[in-house]
Amino acid sequence: MSPNGVExxxxxxxxxxxxxxxxxxxxxxxxxxxxxxxxxxxxxxAALTLRLASVRGAQHRYYGKPRQDAARAVPHQPSGAVVxxxxxxxxxxxxxxxxxxxxxxxxxxxxxxxxxxxxxxLDLRDVALHAAExxxxxxxxxxxxxxxDPTEVAALYATTLVTGVVRxxxxxxxxxxxxxxxxxxxxxxxxxxxxxxxxxSKTGSDTLLVSNEVRALPAVPATVEQATGRLGPDQVxxxxxxxxxxxxxxxxxxxGALFADQLAxxxxxxxxxxxxxxxxxxxxxxxxxxxxxxxxxxxxx
Amino acid sequence: MAEIKGVLLPAYVxxxxxxxxxxxxxxxxxxxxxxxxxxxxxxxxxxxxxxAVLGFSDDVQVRLAVADMRTETSLPEVVxxxxxxxxxxxxxxxxxxxxxxxxxRGQGYRVHRPVVFFLSDGQPTDxxxxxxxxxxxxxxxxxxxxxxxxxxxxxxxxxxxMLEVATRPExxxxxxxxxxxxxxxxxxxxxxxxxxxSSGHALNSADPxxxxxxPDQFTLAIDEVGL
Numbered sequence: 001m002s003p004n005g006v007e008x009x010x011x012x013x014x015x016x017x018x019x020x021x022x023x024x025x026x027x028x029x030x031x032x033x034x035x036x037x038x039x040x041x042x043x044x045x046a047a048l049t050l051r052l053a054s055v056r057g058a059q060h061r062y063y064g065k066p067r068q069d070a071a072r073a074v075p076h077q078p079s080g081a082v083v084x085x086x087x088x089x090x091x092x093x094x095x096x097x098x099x100x101x102x103x104x105x106x107x108x109x110x111x112x113x114x115x116x117x118x119x120x121x122l123d124l125r126d127v128a129l130h131a132a133e134x135x136x137x138x139x140x141x142x143x144x145x146x147x148x149d150p151t152e153v154a155a156l157y158a159t160t161l162v163t164g165v166v167r168x169x170x171x172x173x174x175x176x177x178x179x180x181x182x183x184x185x186x187x188x189x190x191x192x193x194x195x196x197x198x199x200x201s202k203t204g205s206d207t208l209l210v211s212n213e214v215r216a217l218p219a220v221p222a223t224v225e226q227a228t229g230r231l232g233p234d235q236v237x238x239x240x241x242x243x244x245x246x247x248x249x250x251x252x253x254x255x256g257a258l259f260a261d262q263l264a265x266x267x268x269x270x271x272x273x274x275x276x277x278x279x280x281x282x283x284x285x286x287x288x289x290x291x292x293x294x295x296x297x298x299x300x301x
Numbered sequence: 302m303a304e305i306k307g308v309l310l311p312a313y314v315x316x317x318x319x320x321x322x323x324x325x326x327x328x329x330x331x332x333x334x335x336x337x338x339x340x341x342x343x344x345x346x347x348x349x350x351x352x353a354v355l356g357f358s359d360d361v362q363v364r365l366a367v368a369d370m371r372t373e374t375s376l377p378e379v380v381x382x383x384x385x386x387x388x389x390x391x392x393x394x395x396x397x398x399x400x401x402x403x404x405x406r407g408q409g410y411r412v413h414r415p416v417v418f419f420l421s422d423g424q425p426t427d428x429x430x431x432x433x434x435x436x437x438x439x440x441x442x443x444x445x446x447x448x449x450x451x452x453x454x455x456x457x458x459x460x461x462x463m464l465e466v467a468t469r470p471e472x473x474x475x476x477x478x479x480x481x482x483x484x485x486x487x488x489x490x491x492x493x494x495x496x497x498x499s500s501g502h503a504l505n506s507a508d509p510x511x512x513x514x515x516p517d518q519f520t521l522a523i524d525e526v527g528l
Binding site: 017018020021058059062207208209210246247249253281282283284 | 305306307308309344345348349402406411412413414445446
């Protein structure tokens with residue numbers, strides 16, 4: 001029931017400002033049968049709580065395209081760390097959804113391997129290079145070619161990637177992450193509802209025009225953007241594709257308020273997917289959000 | 302900061318209204334109608350565009366101010382008149398585009414680099430006077446909102462001139478020799494609609510890019526010049 005007494009259907013998309021066009025989603029093609037419209041996950045280790053959700057954008061639902069975002073997370077059992085990856089397949093790539101999923105899988109595999117070899121230090125550029133190599137191998141199989149060139153790999157599987165690890169520490173969890181492309185990461189201060197971007201944003205209020213510069217795997221720059229920090233007691237680490245980051249902007253609007261409210265404590269994973277699927281005109285890209293909290297003594301929702 | 306209401310692509314159609322376009326007034330008018338109807342048929346795409354139609358001759362006259370085509374009910378009407386003054390176009394855009402971008406930002410939108418679709422059937426009648434304002438318009442250091450320009454020449458418009466007007470060689474087209482001018486105009490607008498729809502798909506994604514489709518009846522200007 002809404003505040004004005006009008007019956008609202010359960011699970012109706014949450015409108016934030018002016019909603020977009022209403023329609024029934026079209027199915028993606030046969031080749032995307034393993035990419036559901038939405039997916040979510042959630043669990044806790046001894047020290048950390050994770051939630052993630054990924055939902056197909058209105059544009060892909062309308063035009064019968066698959067969700068091209070992906071997210072994966074896995075615990076590193078010996079250390080209690082959370083290893084994560086979020087990817088946004090480049091829309092011009094023929095099988096962007098596969099590129100995004102493979103980049104996430106490859107990143108997790110490599111980070112787990114590094115943690116097994118040398119728990120104290122991570123080489124995140126090596127992780128990005130491994131993800132690029134896995135895309136190249138995937139392209140080789142698809143093209144039946146031993147050495148596909150980078151443009152062929154990009155044409156099939158180009159994707160952004162944010163990946164890293166959150167490790168428990170007596171002074172507070174330590175975050176290490178890197179990114180290729182324009183997907184974002186933020187530290188949400190739950191008390192003040194302030195979002196602090198970990199990396200520069202393409203839609204910040206100080207930019208006159210939105211940047212069209214695209215950096216994506218399989219290209220890996222000589223210097224990969226990286227960040228390290230500690231997760232404060234009232235902070236939530238957020239990793240999101242631009243389907244989330246663009247409407248969030250600087251975080252001081254209604255989208256920012258919605259997520260600050262909903263992420264005050266870890267929500268049920270299905271509820272996070274529902275909230276992430278909010279309806280706001282012109283923001284119709286796929287959306288993916290991964291969040292990590294210090295584990296609270298209180299049971300999560 | 303005001304809340305972000307959306308990320309928009311401002312698109313400007315510059316239609317040559319000089320006297321030599323007189324025989325093709327119907328095709329020009331029909332093309333603009335098909336453009337507007339084509340965008341209305343794609344409301345999800347139209348939501349991310351703002352379209353302006355400007356007629357140019359001795360000066361520039363607004364036929365459709367920066368409009369949301371989902372709600373715009375009027376249709377642009379062109380008026381055949383005067384000469385083919387390119388300088389008027391670039392002088393106008395130098396003032397208009399930064400103002401429009403600031404206005405859209407003030408409305409709470411973020412803005413992609415604007416795009417200009419330029420259609421002319423003739424060589425500039427103002428000699429080289431257009432080159433200075435054009436150079437300033439496309440220089441991103443001097444004009445941060447510098448647009449991408451797609452130039453399509455028909456009739457006596459030369460391939461070399463279209464290459465000079467366009468911001469990239471692959472954005473310059475001329476009608477194939479012997480092409481029916483009326484049909485070429487219709488194809489220009491079909492291609493323009495398709496380019497805007499394709500670009501609209503790519504906006505708000507990890508790969509926000511301008512997609513330019515070559516119109517049927519046109520060839521790349523660079524192929525004609527043989528650079």
